[in-house]
Structure formats: structure tokens, C-alpha cells
Amino acid sequence: MNTVRLEKILDKLEKQNLSQMIISDPAAIFYLTGRYIDPGERLYALYISRSGRNRIFINNLFTVPEDLGVEKVRFSDTDDSMALLCDTVEKGVPLGVDKTFPARFLIPVINNSGASDFRVSSICVDEVRACKDEEERDFMRAVSAINDKAMARFRGLIKEGVTEEELASQMLAVYKELWADGFSFEPLVGFGANCAMGHHGPDETVLKPGDTVLFDVGCKKDNYCADMTRTFFYKKVLSDKHREIYETVRQANAAAEAILKPGVPLCEVDRAARSVIEKAGYGPNFTHRLGHFIGLEVHEYGDVSSANEETAKPGNIFSIEPGIYVEGEIGVRIEDLVLITEDGCEILNSYSKDLDIVE
């Protein structure tokens, strides 16, 4: 058990007048124990308490190291695992649970644990996870470096007559050759007008000269997730307008990254990019928030949007991904992951953002 991380979570719980919580999200349990289990439908839960009586509930089907740094409660399918969990809960005081804790466990806990009140307290875990420690920063640097190398290889796959799907189907092998463990999400590959569609999945569209080629791609390594977007042009840029769109997105990306440091409100980071795009007359064509937090999961708690008045904090890692989408014509997006450091920021992706015409 990572006691530094645990203490931070218990402190957050205390501020919400909670002394105990059941954590069931496998990513959150990994964050604390270093052990990943996909329990399927079975109970898998980490009970944490200010009293120090922490326990992890794991079905016998799953193998775990002898020493997890926390008391293990093992059970089989025929045992009443919910009774074991309910017995552990402290009676007469409120209990926090994960936002994803499912009804099949929550209803028995509500009926039988004896806690006085039940509250979703995921935020206490999420806020701690949003500030990556040194170990996590290194994992995020490493996986982003793989993603940079992969992007160069993906660019090399662009050729006459290729379809989006043919490109996408080669990506996993590239990642594996670069020692990634797999995708962090299914790659988005778009040509031309398809780039203007939100989350367009690769299809049979054939590449043609003048198309943009958008790669929104990421891999996983040691459980941490990369995420990056680059947009290339194939053979030529069809018009000054297309060139202007590309350069505007690039400037928007740069404008946001230029102001990153601890204390900057995240809505201002969004504003920095958005105002570049608005000034160029494409405000309505930037249809989404600027970015999302990332780490053990591709989308973690926290975002970079006009509505988020929270400030950037050391250890935050999020995407900066402005885009301009002109329906039926073109889409351009440029995305980096960035790390807020103690005194500024570090851009985790170094792959070039210069306008690049692939011959």
C-alpha cells in the first residue's frame, strides 16, 4: 500500500467529514496497492479508514502477492462476501463509496453495514490522482515518448490508395514493436472531411491528394496512458484557407501551452487557445473543450474547459487539443500532453507540429 497516497486521500475525506470509504474502482485500487485486477462481476473492494483498519476484499480466484501492505480478506464464490465487507464497516458514522460502486453491492451495504449515511466520495481519490507524483510523472514521460516515436512510424504508413482502416489496423503492431503494452484507446484515423466528424472511427475511406490525415492515437505502458493528435496533409494543401486553419490550430495549441504554470485557472488555458481560433473567425468550429486529465485512465477527473475555474497544480497532466472542424470539408486538431511542474510546465510530446505535407 502506498501510504503517502493513502494519507492524502484520508485527509481529503476528513475535510468532507468522512472517516471511512469503500474504493472499488480497479484503477484507484491499483493506484494505492500497485496491483491490477479485473474482477468482472465479483466483489473487489478496498476499505480504507482513518482508524487504520484497512482491508482489501479479493476473491480466491485472483492471485495476489503475499504482501500487499494491507490486510487481505479472501473468499470464494460460495462465501457471503458482502457480509464480510459489511462487518468491516464502522457503524453509526457515514461511509463514502466510489461513484461507480454498483447497485448489486451498494444496496446490501446500505441495508446491512450499519453506517449512518452513504455518500459518493470519489472526488477525494480523484483529486489526489490528479496530482501525479514523481514515479507517475516518469511513467507518463516514458509512454508519451513511445507515442512520439509511433507517430513518426504512422506518418510513414501514409501512401496512395490506403484506407483509414488499413492504417489503423497496422498501429497496434507498431506500438508493440516500440514496447508499449497496447492501445490506451482505439486509434482515430480520419481523412479529409472525415476529420471534421467528432470521434470518427476508421472506415473504408480511401486517401486522396489534398486530404488532411488526422491521427488521434495513444498507447499504454506500465498501466499509464498516452494520447496525442497530429494532422498531416497528403501531397498538397488545397487552399490558403486550409493552410490558415492549420496554422490557427497550431497557434492555439502554442498559446495555451505558453501560459501553463501552477496557479493558472484552467478556464484561462482554454480561453488562451479559444481566443486565437475566435480571432481567426473559426470560433464556432472549435466545438469541444480544450483538454482532459489523463494518467491510469485516458479520461480522468478534471478538464480544461471554459467552465473549470480550478487552477493548474504541480503534477497535473492533461491534454491541450484545440481543433477546427469545417463540416464536409476539413478537420485539424493538434494535441499534446502537458505536465504542470513546480514552476512551469513540461510538454510531454515532442513530435513536430510544423505543417507537414506527406509526399
Place this chain on the structure above:
Amino acid sequence: MNTVRLEKILDKLEKQNLSQMIISDPAAIFYLTGRYIDPGERLYALYISRSGRNRIFINNLFTVPEDLGVEKVRFSDTDDSMALLCDTVEKGVPLGVDKTFPARFLIPVINNSGASDFRVSSICVDEVRACKDEEERDFMRAVSAINDKAMARFRGLIKEGVTEEELASQMLAVYKELWADGFSFEPLVGFGANCAMGHHGPDETVLKPGDTVLFDVGCKKDNYCADMTRTFFYKKVLSDKHREIYETVRQANAAAEAILKPGVPLCEVDRAARSVIEKAGYGPNFTHRLGHFIGLEVHEYGDVSSANEETAKPGNIFSIEPGIYVEGEIGVRIEDLVLITEDGCEILNSYSKDLDIVE
């Protein structure tokens, strides 16, 4: 809305003294409405009621057909969607919810809906889904036929020096060429001793003569899932023992399939296969249940195991997948999907189960 399916679910609820339920599982909502949405963290729920006041709650971000056959309640991220849902619930009577309904929705519903009691009632949906109607049977026949064709293609990829991962990485393209929509699950590819490891993921292991080659694979088409396993030998069968193991598994598969018809207890189906393996002296090497139900999801409610005394019913579709696993040496599994018909059964996979030595 599929009113025939809805009525069956409402009847099941009534037997549990429930007149209303919130369904949130996207597969279950698809089953009733024909519309699939992945809502991420957002509320997506179908309220059904004996009173006929059915409503579906869908965020404005998701596009849906004008006519879903059920009243739509649309909302945006800034609306209090939980209040809309709670207002709809009938007060003073119990409410059923899905087993997966997450705490972030369930706790507000418990605190604010005014229902008298809260129960997990997924079983009422699951039992109806376990009996496929004619439309679903056709989808399952079609996707299984694709899987048969794909198996022949996968066999053709077996060659000197290939790794498990190289084989697995070619499978998606094969499925797409055969007009499948994608994988129903990540393919399991194992060589030799790796076949003896439960759910071994494809790795860098290189094929060598005498290895078994196990493909546990499935595709998706029109939202329905295929699942099949075949085990080949590469170049030669190393010993009479290996041949005996293969033939035993084959006989176990045949013995189970031979007794399938409505009314047969599922535990007896498991027994039919297991006793063949036990008689051959490999009882301890068949380490799992005989099969699982399947449809819109690869693993659905219902299984074929020694513990399940339920009887087979017309429309049930499940796997028959006996296996013998000798640690460090060999693993063989042969799996078909089967459909219980009104008077017997239909084996949905026709790919040969004869011992096949690939040259």
C-alpha cells in the same frame, strides 16, 4: 420499443412484486429500443412501469431517432437530470434497478425518488434476454457463420516461425473482410504449453513442430457476439497421449451436444461432457464450467455448470467448451455455440472438429 420483450420483463417484475424499474445497462436498453448509446459518465436510463408511463432519459449530446417508441426526456449537462428521473419514479412503492446501476445515480434516487424500497431486479431482464427470439437467433446464426469462415482463414495463417502475437494481430482484418463489425473479445491465441494457461494472452512465443495451436476467437456483427474455439496440431502429434487428449475433448464436446433439448438440466449438460473427461482420467484437468450464455454480450446471465439446476429453454444460446489442460505441456479446448430450439438444438458452428495436423 419492442413491446413483446417489454411485456415479458414487466411480467417477470410483477412476479417479484415490482411494478417499476430503472434500466441503465446499455445492452439491455438496446434490447428494448434498438438503439445503442455509450453514455460514458452521463445518465442514460430507461424507466419502465406497469402503468405504461415508460420514459427514456438521454443527454442532448447523443443523437437518437425521432421515434424510439417511448417518451424521450432530453437534458443537457447543466440540467438536473437526476431530478427529472426521480420525479418520474412512482412514490410509495418499491423500485427495481440494474445490478450495475452506479452509486452516483443510485444514491440520489434512494434519497429523492420517494420509492419505498430499492431492489436489484436485473434478473427480470436477464431471464428474458436468455431466451432469444427469432430475430436474435438469425443474428446469432449470421455472426457464427462469419466466425466459421474466419476460423478457416486463421488456420491458413499458421506457419513456421510465426508468433502468437503475429497471428492475433492479423485477425481483425480477416473479420473485417468477412464483414464483421469487430472483435466480440480480444482473441486468445496459444501455442503448446501456453494453451494450458487459462486465458493466456498472445505473446512472443514462436510456433514449433508438435505444438497445439489454440484459437479462442469471436467477432461481432449487428451487435451480436460469436465465440468459438478450435485447437490444431502443428506438423505432428508428439505422442499417443496428446492424441488421446484431443479425442477425449472432442468426445466430451459431442457428448454434451448430443443431449441438448428443452427441459434438460444445464448441470446434466456439464456432467455429460465432464464424465467423458473423468473416465479418461483427466477430470482434474478440466478446470472450468462447460459453458456460458451469450448474445448481445459475450458473457450473459446464465451458465452451463455443475451448480446450475435450471433447465435448457427454447432460445437459449450458450457455449459448449470442454478442455483438458496439462500444465507445462499441452492444452486442448473445443468450443461451439449452440441454440436450444423448440424440439432439440442447433449447433451454430459447423467448422470441423476432426483432429487436424497443419503442415
